[in-house]
Amino acid sequence: MMILKDLEPKKVFYFFEEISKIPRCSGNEKAISDYLVNFAKERNLEYIQDKALNVIIKKPATKGYENVPGVIIQGHIDMVCEKTSDSDHDFSKDPIKLQIDGDYIKATNTTLGADNGIAVAYALALLDSNDIEHPAIEALFTTEEETGMTGANELDTKLLNGKVLLNIDSEEEGIFYVSCAGGLRDIITLPIEFEEVKENYTGLRIKVYGLLGGHSGMEIIKQRGNANKLLGRVLYDLLKYDIRGIYINGGDKSNAIPREAYADILVKDIETINERVKYLEEVFKNELSITDPDVKISIEKIESTDKVMKKSSFEKAINILMLVHDGVQTMSKAIEGLVESSSNLGVVKTFENRIEFTSATRSSVETLRDFIHNKSEIIAKLNGATITTSAPYPAWEYKQDSKIRELMKRVYKDMYGKDPEIAAIHAGLECGILSGKMKDVDMISFGPNLYDVHTPQEKMSISSVKRTWEFLLEVLKEMKNY
Structure with a gap:
């Protein structure tokens, strides 16, 4: 019909x-x-x-x-x-x-x-x-x-x-x-190594969701939350509580602000992790009360595993999540209210031996677009990763x-x-x-x-x-x- x-x-x-x-x-x-x-x-x-x-x-x-x-x-x-x-x-x-x-x-x-x-x-x-x-x-x-x-x-x-x-x-x-x-797409590729873990851990999935997302060009000025970046903050906070990383995944398209992201981890102290996650959810709700009032963080038990990322790999992945540029970078001096340059960490995906972080960078000034890319190159290099660029457009x-x-x-x-x-x-x-x-x-x-x-x-x-x-x-x- x-x-x-x-x-x-x-x-x-x-x-x-x-x-x-x-x-x-x-x-x-x-x-x-x-x-x-x-x-x-x-x-x-x-x-x-x-x-x-x-x-x-x-x-x-x-x-x-x-x-x-x-x-x-x-x-x-x-x-x-x-x-x-x-x-x-x-x-x-x-x-x-x-x-x-x-x-x-x-x-x-x-x-x-x-x-x-x-x-x-x-x-x-x-x-x-x-x-x-x-x-x-x-x-x-x-x-x-x-x-x-x-x-x-x-x-x-x-x-x-x-x-x-x-x-x-x-x-x-x-x-x-x-x-x-104009714009381009950057993909930071971090090699990851795995190891066996023989200690007694519990498997958890930490998920950030409830965000509005949107077009990474049109909606970037609204400063909506980016699920990948928020997940990075959660994982960075929890590192001090002896967590081990299994998998990180977030977003689906580089030109869409990600609405959901999750990480599978192993933990020892579930009670403390629960408390920290509740605290961080309140932090995000306060920070995003105007743009994303329905932001949530969930914890779900998953089957444990004896194969995890090496601590060095997991920490480097979190470093990149924390450091890679996201959101409005500069505003136009010539046109009031126009975003001049921005970047969106749209996709994070874990593969068998690597994690890829895909960002869409936009700028009406080509040199500023390249400046953002250069900073991403440095972030990649400092963390033992590589970076490739694709789909540039004027x-x-x-x-x-x-x-x-x-x-x-x-x-x-x-x-x-x-x-x-x-x-x-x-x-x-x-x-x-x-x-x-x-x-x-x-x-x-x-x-x-x-x-x-x-x-x-x-x-x-x-x-x-x-x-x-x-x-x-x-x-x-x-x-x-x-």
């Missing part, structure tokens, strides 16, 4: 629900990419599907717009796949279970995928139409944006002819983004002369009687990569209201989707005056 069938605009919500049935976690986009190809074939539209599974679908200009500069409608087809700890959802095959809650569309115990499924839905509704005035349209659907912007990096932009690019990957209606941060620099920005400002004020906000964003947008490849293309980013993206609490405003669609159609109509 179609959940969104009665919502307006009908075609936008129809296609949003259709793509919500298709698995599309980053790195698993073959099915959604093929769906787009079949969509184009069924409508006799020109299309291109490249090796990275990016798809371009082209639609000719409507009458009277033949000589207007072409417009690229751009969004990414992958989504961050997060779920609650009690969910049995299988992202590799299960459709997203949509629900309507007042003005919001949500998912049941998973991320919604409105980031960036709503851009895909807008583009498909536009391509499917026969009554909308528009210039030549090139709908550009890119892959693996959430894990390093692989699709945008591998895209051959010579396949595109448009001179204006509308990136629909922003999350606040009425805010037009004209600049974004910042999108502000363009002084932008005709599409001025046109959209005028249209917005005519429609709503107020000026839109022109802003920079502390998150990576594919405009950073695409602007470097297509220097003569005029770009801007906008979108409807989305909340708590990259978390199972993600939701999208129905009324905002409608207003943003109407605004998009008016912008396309006004392209005659570009």
Whole structure:
């Protein structure tokens, strides 16, 4: 049964629900990419599907717009796949279970995928139409944006002819983004050694949970708690009570602030450990009373083991958890309220002979991004670990002369009687990569209201989707005056 069938605009919500049935976690986009190809074939539209599974679908200009500069409608087809700890959802095959809650569309115990499924839905509704005035349209659907912007990096932009690019990957209606941060991913790898323990210990799992998490770019300014960092503080405190480490695990995505983390340990004095954990829970509740009032630390007995990390390995792991950078690092001096650089310790995972600590670093100033990376190099070196860097992407620099920005400002004020906000964003947008490849293309980013993206609490405003669609159609109509 179609959940969104009665919502307006009908075609936008129809296609949003259709793509919500298709698995599309980053790195698993073959099915959604093929769906787009079949969509184009069924409508006799020109299309291109490249090796990275990016798809371009082209639609000719409507009458009277033949000589207007072409417009690229751009969004990414992958989504961050997060779920609650009690969910049995299988992202590799299960459709997203949509629900309507007042003005919001949500998912049941998973991320919604409105980031960036709503851009895909807008583009498909536009391509499917026969009554909308528009210039030549090139709908550009890119892959693996959430894990390093692989699709945008591998895209051959010579396949595109448009001179204006509308990136629909922003999350606040009425805010037009004209600049974004660049970033990279650091992975600190700590070799660990194990040994047998013959003393009498009790196995415990210490878990930090109940945090809100969020997008490591958009929500980093809210200073929400990071479960990996809090777990590091717990373990550091408990070291003095002769605990032995077995396993550390936290977070799932480098670009999502981790909501949960746990460590399996062996202890001798359970009573003291319980007291310290209760104390630390109160400490965290006090420190995070505004941002994460529901933070909790649980203790659960587990089966004991005779194989544990050597004390030196365990202590080095805790050192890294304590020292690695996290949260806002610098604020912009030029734009009030804009985070200039940040880092997010998103994933900690124990393997057979190593622990990996994965951080996402962002900055609108490349040298500050590199400075944070250099400090991480030192932390790794001092603890006998190595560091590798992946998925670097450039910042999108502000363009002084932008005709599409001025046109959209005028249209917005005519429609709503107020000026839109022109802003920079502390998150990576594919405009950073695409602007470097297509220097003569005029770009801007906008979108409807989305909340708590990259978390199972993600939701999208129905009324905002409608207003943003109407605004998009008016912008396309006004392209005659570009």
